[in-house]
Amino acid sequence: MATQTSSGSGGFSIGDLIRRPETGSLIGFIVVYVFFASLGGAVFLGAPGWSSWLNIAAEVGIIALPVGLLMISGEFDLSVGSVVPASSMTAALLCGHYGLPSIFGIAGGLTVGLAVGFVNGLIVTRTTIPSLIATIGTMFAVMGLTLGMAVLIKGSTSVSYVPDATTKALLGTFINGMFNVSIFWWIGFVAVYFFFLHFSPLGSWVFALGGDKESARNAGIPTNKLTISLFMASGFGAAFVGVAQVMTYQSAQVAGGQSFIFNSIMCVVIGGVLLTGGAGSVIGIVLGTMTFAVVNQGIFFAALDPNIGSIIIGALLLAAVLSNDSFRALAMNYASKKK
Amino acid sequence: MSANTPVIELRNVDKSFGPIDVLHEISLKVRAGEVLCLLGDNGAGKSTLIKTLAGVHAPTRGEILVDGQPITFDGPRDAQDRGIATVHQFGGTYPLMSIGRNFFLGMEPTKGFGPFKVFDRAKANRIAVEEVQKMGITRITDGDRLVGGLSGGERQSLAIARAVYFGARVLILDEPTAALGVKQAAHVLRIVNEAKKRGLAVIFITHQVMHAMTVGDHFAVLIRGAIAADFRKGEKTREEITDLMAGGETMADLEASIEGYMETHEGHPPKVNTAD
Ligand SMILES: Nc1ncnc2c1ncn2[C@@H]1O[C@H](COP(=O)(O)OP(=O)(O)O)[C@@H](O)[C@H]1O
Ligand SMILES: [Mg+2]
Numbered sequence: 001m002a003t004q005t006s007s008g009s010g011g012f013s014i015g016d017l018i019r020r021p022e023t024g025s026l027i028g029f030i031v032v033y034v035f036f037a038s039l040g041g042a043v044f045l046g047a048p049g050w051s052s053w054l055n056i057a058a059e060v061g062i063i064a065l066p067v068g069l070l071m072i073s074g075e076f077d078l079s080v081g082s083v084v085p086a087s088s089m090t091a092a093l094l095c096g097h098y099g100l101p102s103i104f105g106i107a108g109g110l111t112v113g114l115a116v117g118f119v120n121g122l123i124v125t126r127t128t129i130p131s132l133i134a135t136i137g138t139m140f141a142v143m144g145l146t147l148g149m150a151v152l153i154k155g156s157t158s159v160s161y162v163p164d165a166t167t168k169a170l171l172g173t174f175i176n177g178m179f180n181v182s183i184f185w186w187i188g189f190v191a192v193y194f195f196f197l198h199f200s201p202l203g204s205w206v207f208a209l210g211g212d213k214e215s216a217r218n219a220g221i222p223t224n225k226l227t228i229s230l231f232m233a234s235g236f237g238a239a240f241v242g243v244a245q246v247m248t249y250q251s252a253q254v255a256g257g258q259s260f261i262f263n264s265i266m267c268v269v270i271g272g273v274l275l276t277g278g279a280g281s282v283i284g285i286v287l288g289t290m291t292f293a294v295v296n297q298g299i300f301f302a303a304l305d306p307n308i309g310s311i312i313i314g315a316l317l318l319a320a321v322l323s324n325d326s327f328r329a330l331a332m333n334y335a336s337k338k339k
Numbered sequence: 340m341s342a343n344t345p346v347i348e349l350r351n352v353d354k355s356f357g358p359i360d361v362l363h364e365i366s367l368k369v370r371a372g373e374v375l376c377l378l379g380d381n382g383a384g385k386s387t388l389i390k391t392l393a394g395v396h397a398p399t400r401g402e403i404l405v406d407g408q409p410i411t412f413d414g415p416r417d418a419q420d421r422g423i424a425t426v427h428q429f430g431g432t433y434p435l436m437s438i439g440r441n442f443f444l445g446m447e448p449t450k451g452f453g454p455f456k457v458f459d460r461a462k463a464n465r466i467a468v469e470e471v472q473k474m475g476i477t478r479i480t481d482g483d484r485l486v487g488g489l490s491g492g493e494r495q496s497l498a499i500a501r502a503v504y505f506g507a508r509v510l511i512l513d514e515p516t517a518a519l520g521v522k523q524a525a526h527v528l529r530i531v532n533e534a535k536k537r538g539l540a541v542i543f544i545t546h547q548v549m550h551a552m553t554v555g556d557h558f559a560v561l562i563r564g565a566i567a568a569d570f571r572k573g574e575k576t577r578e579e580i581t582d583l584m585a586g587g588e589t590m591a592d593l594e595a596s597i598e599g600y601m602e603t604h605e606g607h608p609p610k611v612n613t614a615d
Contacts, residue, residue, distance in 0.1 A: 199457040201447030204440045211433035218395055218427050219445040220416030279435040328435065332487035 022284035024323040025272045028316060029291045036298030044301040051178035052300075057293035058186035061286065062241050063260050064267040065193045066234035068285040071268055072197075073230055074210035074277030075124060075131040079116055080238035080264060082142040084257030087112045087242030089146050089159060092252035096161030097154055105161070106171075106243050113239020114232050116142055121228030139261075147254045160251040172247030182244050189237070194282040206230070210277025266313060267292045270320045272327070279328065291316065344407045345370050346540040347392065347423065347509050352401035354384075354391055354564075361387045363565040363601075363608050364401070369509065369540040369557075374531060376551040377544045378583070379561035385544050386428050388561065389511050392542070393425035394418030416445070424502030428513035428544075432494045434487030438479065441486050442467035442501050470500040474530055492523025499530050503539070510534050511542045516550050528553050548581045562597055565608035 037045055063080050070077050090112045091105035116138055123134040150157055163172065173181050197203045208216040209223055217223045238260065246252050271288025273280030292313065299309035345368035354362035361384045369375045379385050390396045392403070394412030402409045405421055412418045418425070432441050440447075443463045449456040464482025471479045474496045479489070486494060495515050502510055512531070516524040524547075531554045534541055545551050551558060558575075560568040560583045568575075568583055575583075600609045 195457075201449050201456060201458045203458065204436065204444055204447060207436055207440075208433055208444055211435060215427065215429075215433075216444075218393065218415050218425070220414070220419055221445050274435070278433065332434065332485045 022272055022281050022287055024320065024327045025270065025284045025287035025291070028270060028320060028323075029287045029294070032291050032294050032298070032312075032316070036294055036302055039304070040298055040301030044298060047176070047178055049297070049301055051176075051180075053290070053293040053297040054183050055180040056296050057289050058180060058183040059241055059244075060260060060263045060267055060292065061186045061289040062182065062189050063234070063237045064264040064271075064285055064289050065189055065282065066230065066237040067264045068268040068271065068273050068280060068282075069193065069197065069206060070131075070230045070234050071265075071273050071275065072210045072277060072280040073206050073227065074213065075227065075230070076265075077117075077120060077131065077135050077231060077234045078261050079120055079135040079139040079142060080234060081258045081261035082139045082146065083113050083116050083235055083238035084242040084245070084260055085252065085254055086116070086142050086146040087239035088246045088252035089150055089242075089254060091243045091246045092159040092161045093149070093153055095163070096159050096252075102163050102167040102247075105246070106167070109243040109246075110236060110239045113235035113237070113242070115235070117232035117235025118228060120235070121224075121231035124231070125224040125227050143254075150254050157254045158251055161246055162250050163247045167247055170247075171244045172249075180248065182241075182248075185240070185244070190282065190286055197282050202226075207278055210274075210279075212278075263292065266317055270316055272320065272324045274324070274328075275321070288320070343370070345404070346406060348404040348407075349392070349398075350402040350404065352388075352391060352398045352403065354387055354396060355399045360606075361564050362391070362398075363563075363606070365561075365564075365566060367559060367566070367569075369542055371508070371540050372535055372538045373556045374535050374541040374543055374554050375557045375559065376555035377542060377559055377561060378546075378548075378551060378580070383561040384564035385561055386513055387564075389425060389513050389542065389544065390427075392418070392509075392511060393423060393427075419505065422506055422508035423511065424505055424507035424509070425511040426495070426498040426502055426513065426515060428517075432486045432498055434485065436486055437464070437483050438471070438486055438489075438497065439464035439467045439482035441497065442470070442482075442504075446505060466504070467497075467500075470504045471497055474500045474533075475526065490523065492519050492526055495519065495523075495527055496530060499527070499534075503534060503537075507539060509540045509542065511544075513544045514546065515543070516545060516547065524550065548577060551580065552577055565597060565601075566611050567597060567608075569611050 040049060043049055067077055067080060087109035091109035094100045094108045095102050095105035120131070120135050120138055123129055123138070124131045147157065150159060169181070171181065175181060197206060205216065205221045205226055208219065208221060209226055213223055241260070242257070267289040268280070268285055269275065269288070270291050271280070271286070272284035295309055295312050295316070299306055348368045349365050352362060352365045353360065365388060367375065377385050377388065387396065391398050394415045394417050397411065403412070404410070410421070439460060440463065448459040448462050450459045450462075451457050467482045468479055476493050476496050479493065486497065489497065499510070499512065499515070515527050519527065528550060531541055531543055535554070543551070543554060556572050558568070558570055558572075558580065559566055597608055601607065
């Protein structure tokens with residue numbers, strides 16, 4: 001639905017633009033960026049400004065991508081909030097405490113994310129528990145397990161680990177002292193998810209799953225497998241961020257990560273994904289993430305009260321939901337008027 | 340396989356969901372180039388019956404035969420691969436998806452190779468538009484259009500065009516005319532006739548006796564999950580069918596007699612003479 005890459009002559013057309021689900025998100029991003037640019041001045045427009053919001057965007061963006069795909073497929077994943085600390089704790093324990101090479105820590109951390117995602121997927125597909133509740137359950141379970149394991153093994157709620165130079169360079173360095181390397185990972189993930197959702201043949205399945213699960217199953221789509229895979233992808237994304245955090249900050253905490261729950265959902269919704277599933281786009285999710293990050297950091301550059309940032313985010317969220325509905329209606333009716 | 344072998348046949352099929360018995364000893368045959376109209380009140384079990392034929396539900400007891408061979412469907416995809424295409428009662432099209440993607444959902448054409456296979460949007464759109472136009476919906480010219488912008492009749496035609504395109508030998512339509520206006524319904528009926536002419540076996544579910552009379556060769560009335568009447572075109576008048584379908588005295592009588600029969604016959608419904 002968003003693969004209008006070779007649309008006819010390739011010429012610009014209002015119709016094509018409106019039909020793209022991310023148009024509303026693009027307008028939102030431009031408005032927000034111009035607003036903070038006018039208040040934040042040259043610093044915000046320069047490298048310090050860009051690096052600060054891009055660093056935030058990359059971290060939450062790596063999680064928002066799969067969370068967004070899950071939402072398009074009609075499911076929520078709140079467990080990402082505890083997968084982030086669980087995976088960083090796993091990596092820190094394996095490498096910092098047991099002294100294994102960093103590759104084991106990375107693999108261990110990512111495995112935790114995949115495993116939590118698998119369990120989420122199983123619960124959601126095998127029972128009638130809605131994913132909102134199921135993943136709150138796994139979130140608390142994983143949080144408790146993380147705390148328990150850390151205290152049991154290390155006797156502390158924080159574990160430190162100093163990674164080797166290569167690992168640090170790949171996952172935890174700041175380029176020019178400003179740009180976190182995870183920005184490049186985020187771009188990589190964006191490319192992969194963009195291909196998957198909009199170009200690979202499986203993309204339609206995700207939309208179909210969120211649009212009407214029963215009909216998707218009747219059409220022969222392996223709905224359970226697909227749901228489980230998407231949950232595993234979101235566990236993987238959260239775990240990736242957790243592992244990268246250890247390599248960046250050289251320590252893992254049992255708490256922290258809760259902010260990713262709401263932040264990732266906000267990025268996705270501001271990015272135009274339909275809360276009830278069936279519609280959305282990767283470009284939209286990326287724009288939503290950038291908008292969120294610009295507000296989040298722009299507040300400091302503009303020297304505004306942080307509470308104003310929260311108000312702006314809240315207003316954006318409401319505006320996004322309202323405007324996305326209008327854009328969807330336009331998209332559906334556009335072509336019928338053209339005749 | 341002789342020309343007279345039914346393309347699809349049910350023999351004494353029962354379907355229960357846990358303790359709930361929905362279908363009782365259903366036996367039906369459909370031949371190529373023939374339209375079977377399945378009639379019955381809401382909740383009679385029509386949708387359950389066709390979901391069993393479509394591989395969505397496995398029968399609890401009894402046999403399904405395709406070309407005279409007993410088979411077990413291994414899911415909806417398996418039934419599809421054997422040429423049984425079903426347009427289910429609700430949904431099947433996605434308002435926020437393009438016509439091309441809807442048409443090929445679950446059967447996406449690809450280009451490229453290996454992990455870089457991409458959905459062939461141009462091909463999907465071209466074929467989808469061609470096939471829908473063949474069904475007489477000439478208003479659709481752009482495969483990128485969202486299905487949500489189509490009328491109910493156009494959506495139904497899209498779903499049927501899809502079923503026919505994927506090499507269906509048996510076309511099952513669950514109340515395709517239920518939500519449509521007079522003109523759109525007439526259009527769907529023309530499509531059913533067209534499918535029949537092309538030699539497909541069609542199972543057509545409806546509430547409206549006029550729709551059934553227009554296209555049906557063979558009729559089966561389902562009451563409380565059992566076949567209450569099975570007859571061919573011309574064997575019953577429109578009034579008789581209306582009575583059977585739309586309730587009234589006859590329907591009430593039939594229901595009472597079937598219930599009574601099943602109570603006294605260990606849950607078996609009365610034998611109905613099968614029209615061939
Ligand atoms: N998956 C299911 N589980 C339990 N009962 C079902 C299920 N599907 C259908 N039924 C029941 O079977 C009966 C027949 O339903 P259905 O086949 O949809 O009827 P119809 O299509 O003739 O209106 C209804 O009483 C319905 O509640
Ligand atoms: Mg029904």
